[in-house]
Amino acid sequence: MNRKYQIALSAVVVALLTACAAPMPSSADLDKLTQDIIGRSFRAQGQAKLDRLSSDEDNLLCAEAERTGVPLDAKVTEAIEARNMKTIKAPADGKYLGDFKEGEKIAQSGAGKTWIDAEGSANGGNCYNCHQISKEELSYGTLGPSLYNYGKIRGALEPNSPVTKAITEYTWGKIQNARAYNACSNMPRFAHKGVLTEVQIKHVMALLLDPASPVNK
Amino acid sequence: MRIRAQAAGDKATIRVLMSHEMESGQRKDGTGKLIPAWHIQDVTATLNGKVVMTAEWGPAVSKNPFLQFTIKGAKAGDKVGITWKDNKGDTRSDEATVS
Amino acid sequence: MHVNAVETRMKKLFFALGLIGLCAAAFAQKSSTDSIAEYRAMLQDGNPAELFEAKGEDLWKQKRGPKNASLEKCDLGKGAGVVKGAWVELPRYFSDTGKVQDLESRLVTCMQELQGFNGDEIAKTPFGKGEQSNVTALATWISAESKGMKFNLPQGHVEERKMYEVGKRLFFMRGGSHDFACATCHGQDDKRIRLQDLPNLTKNPGAGNGFGAWPAYRVSNGQMWGAQLRLNDCYRQQRFPYPLFGSEATIALGVYMGVNGKGGEATAPAIKR
Numbered sequence: 001m002n003r004k005y006q007i008a009l010s011a012v013v014v015a016l017l018t019a020c021a022a023p024m025p026s027s028a029d030l031d032k033l034t035q036d037i038i039g040r041s042f043r044a045q046g047q048a049k050l051d052r053l054s055s056d057e058d059n060l061l062c063a064e065a066e067r068t069g070v071p072l073d074a075k076v077t078e079a080i081e082a083r084n085m086k087t088i089k090a091p092a093d094g095k096y097l098g099d100f101k102e103g104e105k106i107a108q109s110g111a112g113k114t115w116i117d118a119e120g121s122a123n124g125g126n127c128y129n130c131h132q133i134s135k136e137e138l139s140y141g142t143l144g145p146s147l148y149n150y151g152k153i154r155g156a157l158e159p160n161s162p163v164t165k166a167i168t169e170y171t172w173g174k175i176q177n178a179r180a181y182n183a184c185s186n187m188p189r190f191a192h193k194g195v196l197t198e199v200q201i202k203h204v205m206a207l208l209l210d211p212a213s214p215v216n217k
Numbered sequence: 218m219r220i221r222a223q224a225a226g227d228k229a230t231i232r233v234l235m236s237h238e239m240e241s242g243q244r245k246d247g248t249g250k251l252i253p254a255w256h257i258q259d260v261t262a263t264l265n266g267k268v269v270m271t272a273e274w275g276p277a278v279s280k281n282p283f284l285q286f287t288i289k290g291a292k293a294g295d296k297v298g299i300t301w302k303d304n305k306g307d308t309r310s311d312e313a314t315v316s
Numbered sequence: 317m318h319v320n321a322v323e324t325r326m327k328k329l330f331f332a333l334g335l336i337g338l339c340a341a342a343f344a345q346k347s348s349t350d351s352i353a354e355y356r357a358m359l360q361d362g363n364p365a366e367l368f369e370a371k372g373e374d375l376w377k378q379k380r381g382p383k384n385a386s387l388e389k390c391d392l393g394k395g396a397g398v399v400k401g402a403w404v405e406l407p408r409y410f411s412d413t414g415k416v417q418d419l420e421s422r423l424v425t426c427m428q429e430l431q432g433f434n435g436d437e438i439a440k441t442p443f444g445k446g447e448q449s450n451v452t453a454l455a456t457w458i459s460a461e462s463k464g465m466k467f468n469l470p471q472g473h474v475e476e477r478k479m480y481e482v483g484k485r486l487f488f489m490r491g492g493s494h495d496f497a498c499a500t501c502h503g504q505d506d507k508r509i510r511l512q513d514l515p516n517l518t519k520n521p522g523a524g525n526g527f528g529a530w531p532a533y534r535v536s537n538g539q540m541w542g543a544q545l546r547l548n549d550c551y552r553q554q555r556f557p558y559p560l561f562g563s564e565a566t567i568a569l570g571v572y573m574g575v576n577g578k579g580g581e582a583t584a585p586a587i588k589r
Contacts, residue, residue, distance in 0.1 A: 025478065041563035044558070
């Protein structure tokens, strides 16, 4: 074979070998590459703007822990929980429970916040996607624990008792911002991320804690 | 459509996949208007040219319908023909050989 | 020879078809998960994906586009025109484009280079419309040509290994209004969302089963979905912004899932509820 062809062939072989044998970038460099790729791979659509891609510190920490399998240091989880606890606000009028019938509707609805949903339209809580709640609804997910008999099991149905008060405040906080109690919880932060309004959360609270709610029968 | 015809013993199992929107006429579009009914009404199956089955379909049959039935006495080499006609008058025919 | 008593099972058929056409309301007595499993088993026979396979096969062989050429010289990774076995090795690195590509983006490359179509235009076309629906049909047929084979994505090239690592980071990345990551739903065994079982995509058997099922025909909306549309709708439900067709993010996720699914059996094109 002629000289030019030989050179070209060698160049290709070298290039191939180099590519195969090229060292992998460091983990930090791979993190950067991932961020760059994210920047090139999405577009805003409907109400889903690109700011939804910027991870807050809590999300970055939790994602890395889950990816590497290395759990977060206790101090770090406490810091995450403290940060999120600060976002929780007690209801302005001091009333925690709304209408459990409305709560059931909110728990059933998965509407809202996607790029096909109208901005400003009412969002659902998506609760049944992950949780069992009422006895009647058989179509429930198992990503979260069962909430059937939620108030009953916790002895939180007697109005004005200290147990009821404590559970009520915890549940309120949990729905507002689940990460206040579990740093890397998979549960959405409904108030903190503007998914459910205070009124809607009160309805869901009633579904779980109202003694008259079917969930507690 | 896709037709598969398989003989086993003294009968052949015929499987037909038809490509059709099958609008029931009860669905509404984004503006709230009823989408007009557009679905297969008649299905005919023949064996070597002779009609062996007819069917009348209505709005309950789903999109891209799948039909399966058996023909007694059909054997390898026989020709199975399937014809459908929809409520708009469109029609399609296809043929397969029993294997 | 004459056919007398034709056994048609028409009434049973019609009833069965009616059931398939309507909701599974008749299954009230059994447990819901059992009923859903039974419903899915009923769906397996006569997968309408076959209609798309037939269309895809025709499109591969048909002379089309400004260059009036077929796709029969398209290199899907195993050499020009080699279709069998190509799908279970995708996504992979392609030296002519210098990129790791999945099946759908590679098809667009071939449609551009061989047939003269505008690849960017196809990438911008919404799913189910125009040339995008042809890409889906082609992907359906090509995946069917690897049915039953085992996933064996190459990781020999550094770009392929990088994309695996990027895909892994994307898989665990939490974002959107709900702080969902892919891992939120697909990172554990034996979970379900409502009544839909969720494959664990971080390892086999979930990775092979989950990744290996798309393209799939979805009975609920009568649509054929390729892997790109499946990922697109995942991101939508995660409340993320819109992932671009054939974007590096979607391809990296394909590498991550496909490599995790190594040795798993390809079942595409599957049928889903």
